[in-house]
Amino acid sequence: VSARQYKNSHAVDFVIVGSGASGGVLARELAQSGFDAVVLEQGPRLAPADFEHDELKYWVESGISNHPVSNPQSFRSDPASRAQQLPDRVPLRYARMVGGSSVHFTANYWRFHEIDFNERSVLGEIPGTGFADWPLSYAELEPYYTKVEWEVGVSGLAYASPFDPPRTRPYPMPPLPVKSSGVLFERGARKLGLHPFPAPMAIVSQPYRGRPACINCGFCMGYGCEVMAKSSTLFNMIPEAEATGRCEVRAESYVFRINTDRRGRATGVAYYDSEKREHVQKARAVLLAANGAETARLLLNSASPQFPRGLANSSGLVGKYLMFNYGARIGGVFEHELNEYKSVQCTRILHDFYNADPKRGFYGGGGIDARIGAAPVIWALQNVAKQPAWGAGFKSALREFPRSMLVACHSTSLPLESNSVSLDPELKDAWGVPAMRVTYRDHPDDLAFARFHQARGEEILQAAGAQKTWRIPVTESTNAFHLLGTCRMGDDAGKSVVDRYHRTHDVPNLFICDGSSFVTSGRGQPTMTIQALAFRAAEHIAGFARRNEI
Amino acid sequence: MDSSRRSFITSSGQALGAGWLALNWPGIAAAAAHAHDAAASPAARTISNLTAEQARDIDAIASQIIPTDDTPGAHEAGAVYFIDGALGGFFAAHRDEFLSGYGEFTAAFAKDHAGVRFADVAADRQIEFLKTFDSTGFFQTVRFLTILGLLAAPSYGGNRDGIGWKLIGFDDQHVFEPPFGYYDRDYPGFVPYESQVKS
Numbered sequence: 001v002s003a004r005q006y007k008n009s010h011a012v013d014f015v016i017v018g019s020g021a022s023g024g025v026l027a028r029e030l031a032q033s034g035f036d037a038v039v040l041e042q043g044p045r046l047a048p049a050d051f052e053h054d055e056l057k058y059w060v061e062s063g064i065s066n067h068p069v070s071n072p073q074s075f076r077s078d079p080a081s082r083a084q085q086l087p088d089r090v091p092l093r094y095a096r097m098v099g100g101s102s103v104h105f106t107a108n109y110w111r112f113h114e115i116d117f118n119e120r121s122v123l124g125e126i127p128g129t130g131f132a133d134w135p136l137s138y139a140e141l142e143p144y145y146t147k148v149e150w151e152v153g154v155s156g157l158a159y160a161s162p163f164d165p166p167r168t169r170p171y172p173m174p175p176l177p178v179k180s181s182g183v184l185f186e187r188g189a190r191k192l193g194l195h196p197f198p199a200p201m202a203i204v205s206q207p208y209r210g211r212p213a214c215i216n217c218g219f220c221m222g223y224g225c226e227v228m229a230k231s232s233t234l235f236n237m238i239p240e241a242e243a244t245g246r247c248e249v250r251a252e253s254y255v256f257r258i259n260t261d262r263r264g265r266a267t268g269v270a271y272y273d274s275e276k277r278e279h280v281q282k283a284r285a286v287l288l289a290a291n292g293a294e295t296a297r298l299l300l301n302s303a304s305p306q307f308p309r310g311l312a313n314s315s316g317l318v319g320k321y322l323m324f325n326y327g328a329r330i331g332g333v334f335e336h337e338l339n340e341y342k343s344v345q346c347t348r349i350l351h352d353f354y355n356a357d358p359k360r361g362f363y364g365g366g367g368i369d370a371r372i373g374a375a376p377v378i379w380a381l382q383n384v385a386k387q388p389a390w391g392a393g394f395k396s397a398l399r400e401f402p403r404s405m406l407v408a409c410h411s412t413s414l415p416l417e418s419n420s421v422s423l424d425p426e427l428k429d430a431w432g433v434p435a436m437r438v439t440y441r442d443h444p445d446d447l448a449f450a451r452f453h454q455a456r457g458e459e460i461l462q463a464a465g466a467q468k469t470w471r472i473p474v475t476e477s478t479n480a481f482h483l484l485g486t487c488r489m490g491d492d493a494g495k496s497v498v499d500r501y502h503r504t505h506d507v508p509n510l511f512i513c514d515g516s517s518f519v520t521s522g523r524g525q526p527t528m529t530i531q532a533l534a535f536r537a538a539e540h541i542a543g544f545a546r547r548n549e550i
Numbered sequence: 551m552d553s554s555r556r557s558f559i560t561s562s563g564q565a566l567g568a569g570w571l572a573l574n575w576p577g578i579a580a581a582a583a584h585a586h587d588a589a590a591s592p593a594a595r596t597i598s599n600l601t602a603e604q605a606r607d608i609d610a611i612a613s614q615i616i617p618t619d620d621t622p623g624a625h626e627a628g629a630v631y632f633i634d635g636a637l638g639g640f641f642a643a644h645r646d647e648f649l650s651g652y653g654e655f656t657a658a659f660a661k662d663h664a665g666v667r668f669a670d671v672a673a674d675r676q677i678e679f680l681k682t683f684d685s686t687g688f689f690q691t692v693r694f695l696t697i698l699g700l701l702a703a704p705s706y707g708g709n710r711d712g713i714g715w716k717l718i719g720f721d722d723q724h725v726f727e728p729p730f731g732y733y734d735r736d737y738p739g740f741v742p743y744e745s746q747v748k749s
Contacts, residue, residue, distance in 0.1 A: 053724070056702040061640050162743045178740075180731035186740075195743055216726040226724070336732035341720055343730055376701040376720050381694065390615040390684065390693055391677065395623065395717075398616070402719035402731070 004248050008281050012036040013545065015269055015283035017255045017298065020100020021527045022514045022534035023289035024233025025152075028240045029538030031247040035545060038248050038281055039241070040271055042294075043096035045251040046103075048235070051224035055377040058222050064104055066096045070430040077441040077476060079418050085427070091438045091479045092293040092421070098251050099224075099234025100291065101481070101527070106221040106345045107202040107230055108525040109154045110367060111145045111532075113165045114138040115355055116522050123356060126363055129443065130321050130415040134519045135491050135500035138165055144532040149200075152531060153208045153231040156200030163195065163351040173206045175199065175347070176214060180338035181405040182347035185370030188464030189350055196350045199369060202231035202527070203344050211235060216343035219375065253279075256433045258286055258302040258311055258510065266311075266510045272431055285509040285550050287541070289534070292322070292483030292515030296421040297436045299487070312487070312504035312512070317497055319422050321415040321488055322438070323521040324480035326366075326446050328409040328454035331373060331383055332466035337402040340372035346408075353453060354523055356412075364449020366411030366523045368457050373406040385470045407457040410524025411450055413484075414443040421486050442476050450474045482526050487516035501544075502537040509550045513537040595628065599637040599645070603667065604652060605630055610669040611689075612696040614676050622713050629699025632708025636695055639706075644691070651688025658683060 006012050013035035016023050027039045046064070057063045068090050074083035075091040095104040115122065117134040125131065146169045148154065158170040175198035178186075182199075189196040203220065206213050214229040228235040241247040252274035259267045259280060268282040288295045296319040300310040310318050349369040356365045373383040383406060384397050424437040451474050461469045490496025493505035502513040513534050515526055522529060544550045597605045612624040612633070624630075637645045659668050659679055668676060683689050699708030701715065709715065715722055729735040 053722070054703050056640065056698060056706060060698065060702075157740065160740065160742065175740075177728040177730075178734055178737055180729075180733035183733040183737050198740055215724065216728070216730070217724045218726070334733070337719070338731040338733060339719075339721075340731070342726040343728070376715065376718060377698060380697045380701055380718075390680070392617055392619065395616050395619075398718050 004242070004245050006036065006038050006248050008279050011268070011282040011284055012038050013283070014038075014285050014287055015040065015281050016287045016289055017269060018100060018289035018291065018294070018514065019098045019233065019238060019249055020095070020289065020291060020514070021102040021233060021530045023100065023287075024102065024237030024241070025531050025534035026287055026289055026513060026538050026541075027247050027249070028237040029535060030542060031241045031244040033538075033542040034246070035542065036246050037241065038250060038283070039238075040253040040255050040269065040281065041098045041100075041249060041251050042254040043098065043251065045098040045249070046224065046234075048224070048226050048228050051226045053217070053219045053223070053375075055375050058104075059378050063222075064095050064097050064224060065093050066090055071096070072427055072429060072435045074424045074427050074435065074437045075478060076437070076439050077478070079439050083424060083437045083439070086478065089479065091440070092436070092483055093479065093481055094291050094293065094483065097234075098238060098249060099232045102232040103224045103230075103234050104222050105202075105232075105527055108346060108349075108369070109148075109156070109200045109202045109528040110349070110351075110523075110525045111165055111167075112138065112141075112522045112529050113163065113351075113354060116520060117141075119356070119520060123358065123363070126414060126445075128416075130417055130488075132415070132488075132490065132495075132519050135489055141529075141532050141536060142166065142168060144535040145528065147535045148528060148531045151535070152202060152236060153204045153211070154200055154202050154528075155205040157198045160197035161195060161351050163354055171200065173204060173208060176201055176203060176205045176344050177216075177347070179340060179343050179347045181340050181370040181372070184334065184338070184405070184464040185348045185407065185460060188460040188462070191463045192459060194350050194352045194460070196348045199346045199349045201344055201346070204229050204231065209236070214344060218341045218343055218372070221345045221372075221374070254431060255290070255298060256301060256431065258298065260302075260304065260306065260311065260507070262306075264306060264507060266507055276431060285511065285541075285545070288510070288512040289514045292486050292518070293421050293436060293438075295512055295514055295516045296486035297423065300423050301434055307506075312497055312506045312510060314506050315494055315497060317488065317495070319420045319486050320417050321485040322419040322421055322440060322483070323413040323415055323485040323518065324440070324477055325413055325482040325484070325521050325524045325526070326411045326442065326450040326474075326477065327524070328411070328450040328457070328474050329383070329472040330407045330409075330454055330458045330461055330469055331385060331404060331472065332407065332461035332464075332469045333400045333404045334464075334466055335403070338405055339402050340405050341375055346371040353456060360449075360452060362445040362448040362452075363414065364412050364445055364452070366409055366449065366453050367525070368407060368409045368453065368460070371406050371408055373404050376401065379404070383472065385468070407461055409450065409453040409457045411446070411453055412523060413446050413521040415485055415488070415520060416441075416443060440477060447474055447476070482515070482521075482524070484515045484518040484521055484526055487512050488519050489517045490519065501540040502533070503544075511537065511541055595631055597631070597634045599634050605634060606669040607652070607656070607667060608633055608692065610676060611680070611692050612699065614673070614680055615693050615696045616700055621717055624696050624700055626710065627700045627708050627713045628710040629696045629708045632699030632702065632706055633692070633695045635707040636698070641695065648688070648691060651686070651691065654686070655683065655688050
């Protein structure tokens with residue numbers, strides 16, 4: 001498929017590890033700026049016609065995501081205990097294919113607000129946490145948020161939310177059609193004096209740059225889009241990078257080590273091809289965009305006598321400060337049919353509880369949305385009221401499917417040094433590479449806010465006239481799709497892994513840009529910000545390369 | 551995805567050009583996918599991983615989890631065929647565990663019902679017994695697999711003719727147009743707020 005192929009021995013300008021939300025953007029931007037780029041992606045390359053409406057394959061089995069047998073991970077909530085594999089699942093899940101998790105994401109595309117970047121200065125220290133300001137402001141990132149909306153393709157209504165941060169351009173296309181869950185959510189929330197608004201989504205509501213408008217099939221969350229209406233990098237950034245003639249995307253190429261020379265500079269990366277044969281791709285600079293879990297693992301697996309704690313890890317912080325975003329949910333059933341399985345997952349959200357309020361007695365902020373309660377299987381397994389669990393009563397609860405919806409409450413996770421990705425001392429993956437060990441326990445404030453937020457969500461359902469509502473219990477997290485914070489940005493080389501331009505403090509020609517760069521978690525829906533960071537990083541990296549500063 | 555849909559889309563692209571395809575693809579892909587779903591041959595109704603007696607008991611348990619009343623239940627959906635297939639397929643790693651759980655189930659049942667199988671007693675006695683057994687891992691597993699057997703894609707052997715989907719009110723189409731439900735029919739449009747709230 002690729003327009004151009006490079007030899008391993010040819011030192012390309014950039015080798016990019018990962019082809020997802022950020023890797024795709026980096027590849028396109030650098031290739032369009034005139035540089036050679038080889039993108040190495042561990043997973044396969046699939047086409048829209050390969051995607052299916054198959055809940056068993058995509059949700060019960062690992063489908064297009066990392067597999068618990070070939071890509072195992074261990075988990076523990078207590079850093080003092082021995083980590084164990086979870087039955088039939090991995091704690092940190094991502095789509096393992098060209099396009100990465102931008103293929104299977106739900107496509108909620110909020111911008112972060114100004115407060116997300118300087119909250120530590122506003123609120124002060126939170127003892128026992130790594131709560132810190134970002135080394136950049138919302139104003140610095142704003143042009144790149146706009147770039148994401150136009151280049152990647154986001155549907156939405158500018159300034160619909162009174163809490164929206166400033167913007168320089170409207171969205172390129174209107175919001176997707178409202179669903180019944182959105183109408184009910186809006187009705188209930190307005191009654192309570194709140195400010196619901198059309199959800200910004202990275203799904204095109206009109207034909208856009210050669211891609212057709214959404215056909216409302218309903219299978220977004222966890223699935224690939226069969227008509228390319230979802231703005232996955234597989235459908236936009238990757239083909240646009242290849243079209244330059246300066247970018248090769250090599251699928252089924254699993255990078256397991258970054259190589260360095262005696263001067264401490266990166267020389268390329270070692271990877272396995274689909275036959276598990278080892279290769280080395282030489283490069284003048286290495287860009288990691290492997291996601292907030294795999295990027296940290298790759299750096300730790302690149303330890304050498306020169307870098308005994310792992311590459312770019314003089315701070316000891318590679319893998320630390322892992323953050324998820326909490327997601328509390330409430331189910332509701334109404335008198336008439338909503339048919340939430342039709343169309344995109346989410347059409348109305350609100351940001352009234354975005355800011356933390358010290359008067360509550362705990363830190364936290366978030367955004368609430370109205371959405372489908374999942375397609376039939378997952379709805380029946382997870383989101384139906386728990387009791388009765390079987391028999392005539394259960395069957396009658398199953399038949400509430402068309403009349404049901406969820407309210408989802410997305411919120412902050414505080415950065416804790418003890419929450420981390422590290423290497424499991426024994427567990428190896430199918431290639432014999434040390435597997436990741438995940439240590440995670442929500443901060444008590446994260447859970448307290450999630451419960452507070454969930455109560456607000458339930459009030460909205462009740463105000464909308466739900467016949468019944470139920471809260472899905474808020475318990476400690478043991479899994480996540482939002483993989484954030486493990487190579488945090490900062491000006492102080494002792495307290496961060498990358499600088500404000502995503503260059504590692506330790507290795508001048510090694511850059512990292514993905515969810516791992518986050519200093520704080522935001523309130524949810526991180527991909528928009530990951531891509532804004534990637535557009536900004538690419539501009540700076542291209543500048544460094546032109547000025548011979550790499 | 552079957553090869554006919556893939557080759558159909560590919561050949562359409564070559565014959566008609568990318569511009570035409572971009573505008574018309576959603577309809578084509580959806581129509582092709584739907585034709586594929588409709589043409590999918592139902593999995594054979596054979597039991598190959600369970601014994602006939604095991605299958606009768608599992609079918610009986612599944613039939614109490616999602617019973618048949620004036621509407622079809624797990625039995626009509628063929629959940630037991632799904633479960634049998636799963637034990638040789640995606641759930642094969644748990645087959646031994648499943649069968650030993652089944653052994654515990656029959657042993658527990660036999661304590662008060664000597665000489666008679668679970669599948670052969672009246673529904674009220676089945677329900678009474680399951681109430682004493684529904685916290686076990688085995689029951690939870692059968693429940694999990696029964697739900698899948700009711701609602702997973704028919705190509706896995708359950709959800710015969712989409713019975714499960716019809717039961718709960720899910721329409722297996724690829725293209726929908728608004729209004730999607732009752733409440734979005736008369737939506738007047740989004741009314742903007744008067745002013746920005748500064749936080």
